[in-house]
Amino acid sequence: MESYRIALLGLGTVGGAVVELLAATRKECAERAGRPIEVSRIVVRDPSKNRTVPADLPGHPTIRGDAIEAIEDPNIDAIVELAGGTEAPREWIRLAIEQGKDVITANKAVLAIHGDELFDLAKEHGRSLYYEASVAAAVPILQVIQQGIPAGPVDRLTGILNGTCNFILGRLEELSFEESVKSAQQAGLAEADPTLDISGIDSAHKLALLARILLGCSVPIEKLRVEGIEGLSPHDIEFGWEHDLSLKLLGMMRRNGDGTALGVMPCFLPSSHPLASVRDEDNAVLLEAAPFGSLVLQGKGAGGMPTAGSVVADILRAARGDAISYPASGTVEKITDPGATPVRHYLRLEVPDRHGVLARVAGALASEQVGIAALDQPENLLDFAGVVPIRILTHPVETTRLDLALSHLDEDLQSITRPVRIRIEE
Numbered sequence: 001m002e003s004y005r006i007a008l009l010g011l012g013t014v015g016g017a018v019v020e021l022l023a024a025t026r027k028e029c030a031e032r033a034g035r036p037i038e039v040s041r042i043v044v045r046d047p048s049k050n051r052t053v054p055a056d057l058p059g060h061p062t063i064r065g066d067a068i069e070a071i072e073d074p075n076i077d078a079i080v081e082l083a084g085g086t087e088a089p090r091e092w093i094r095l096a097i098e099q100g101k102d103v104i105t106a107n108k109a110v111l112a113i114h115g116d117e118l119f120d121l122a123k124e125h126g127r128s129l130y131y132e133a134s135v136a137a138a139v140p141i142l143q144v145i146q147q148g149i150p151a152g153p154v155d156r157l158t159g160i161l162n163g164t165c166n167f168i169l170g171r172l173e174e175l176s177f178e179e180s181v182k183s184a185q186q187a188g189l190a191e192a193d194p195t196l197d198i199s200g201i202d203s204a205h206k207l208a209l210l211a212r213i214l215l216g217c218s219v220p221i222e223k224l225r226v227e228g229i230e231g232l233s234p235h236d237i238e239f240g241w242e243h244d245l246s247l248k249l250l251g252m253m254r255r256n257g258d259g260t261a262l263g264v265m266p267c268f269l270p271s272s273h274p275l276a277s278v279r280d281e282d283n284a285v286l287l288e289a290a291p292f293g294s295l296v297l298q299g300k301g302a303g304g305m306p307t308a309g310s311v312v313a314d315i316l317r318a319a320r321g322d323a324i325s326y327p328a329s330g331t332v333e334k335i336t337d338p339g340a341t342p343v344r345h346y347l348r349l350e351v352p353d354r355h356g357v358l359a360r361v362a363g364a365l366a367s368e369q370v371g372i373a374a375l376d377q378p379e380n381l382l383d384f385a386g387v388v389p390i391r392i393l394t395h396p397v398e399t400t401r402l403d404l405a406l407s408h409l410d411e412d413l414q415s416i417t418r419p420v421r422i423r424i425e426e
């Protein structure tokens, strides 16, 4: 049987693992796909860099620097885009589909931003665009929500969608925020510039792709509340320990009578919550719907080999010609703010160590009827530079109203407090 020939665009963390996995499992891949898989071309940014590919990699590819030449090669059946970025991959995916090729990608950013155009183009040309590895790496969550659960509304989705952030939050138990980020970089989990991860944007890209399938419409990222984990500290984790809560960065989808609340926010979860014990770089998604109750999928959410597993599974689906169904694009359902639901909040403020400061903070909160359930200033948190942290537990309040109250802090406090506020999801 004729081989299925692919061009690999990118040979970094994920691309390198894909060639290793394809070489190590060539026989099993051929059996599952019904024909041999060959890597005919590899494209990188800098072909002069010294690199090795496994000697037994089927296809014995040349490593070049011109993606367009590879995409236009009539002997190639599919391109596997593992380079990252948004604009160049958008053009490559467009061109590949127009050239009659299937596409496999692990790139959530390009699909979250240009999904309408690329999915429509694939439909129009009768090509398949597989992207399982782009959300939750090793966890086959897209297949599950497309084919593995009954059709009909999923009422709630709660996801730990960024393995790097989950790893950093775990390290915060012992290290400062900066040291925790460094530790993630040393583990090969964070980029030299970790902004996309720690700002919550990467989680938002993945949430948008999940919601697109679950809601059957496109979800513009700019409509979502997106908050990251910058500024969190071991003090916050400690508060969690004292109250039996775990700190997680969550992507949330909640259907309500008024539309669907969608957003990414750091949240405390009670230790009994199914996602509270998800550690290290694992991702996990909790789905809740009437027909099946609740369902949790969990696995490695980052790293070369875990991601390569999903990429290779998609290559085999493409080689078999498995159909892929695309959610409708265009109609935007009403998106609401998950911060509009009242819950208890944890608040940490840096305040000057002076008389009357607590009354000024309490006054600002009272101006928006934010009730204080508890307030403490643990001795071991004292900062001798004259600024001390205080921690407040509020009664249930909307995040939006709490933010408004914080904006009423007087000018002196505004310049010092650097408030951290975290929702406590029940």
Ligand SMILES: NC(=O)c1ccc[n+]([C@@H]2O[C@H](COP(=O)([O-])OP(=O)(O)OC[C@H]3O[C@@H](n4cnc5c(N)ncnc54)[C@H](OP(=O)(O)O)[C@@H]3O)[C@@H](O)[C@H]2O)c1
Pocket: 009, 010, 011, 012, 013, 014, 015, 043, 044, 045, 046, 047, 049, 065, 067, 081, 082, 083, 084, 085, 088, 106, 107, 108, 109, 133, 134, 137, 301, 302, 303, 304, 307
């Ligand atoms: N790493 C993960 O854990 C993970 C998990 C899930 C999804 N993903 C996604 O997988 C994709 C790849 O991630 P990665 O971590 O493997 O990235 P990476 O280690 O930075 O590797 C990127 C590769 O793409 C090549 N490349 C970049 N720009 C190029 C261009 N303009 N033309 C040709 N080649 C180009 C680079 O070439 P050089 O080697 O010459 O620089 C490199 O080989 C991204 O979309 C990422 O979001 C990654």
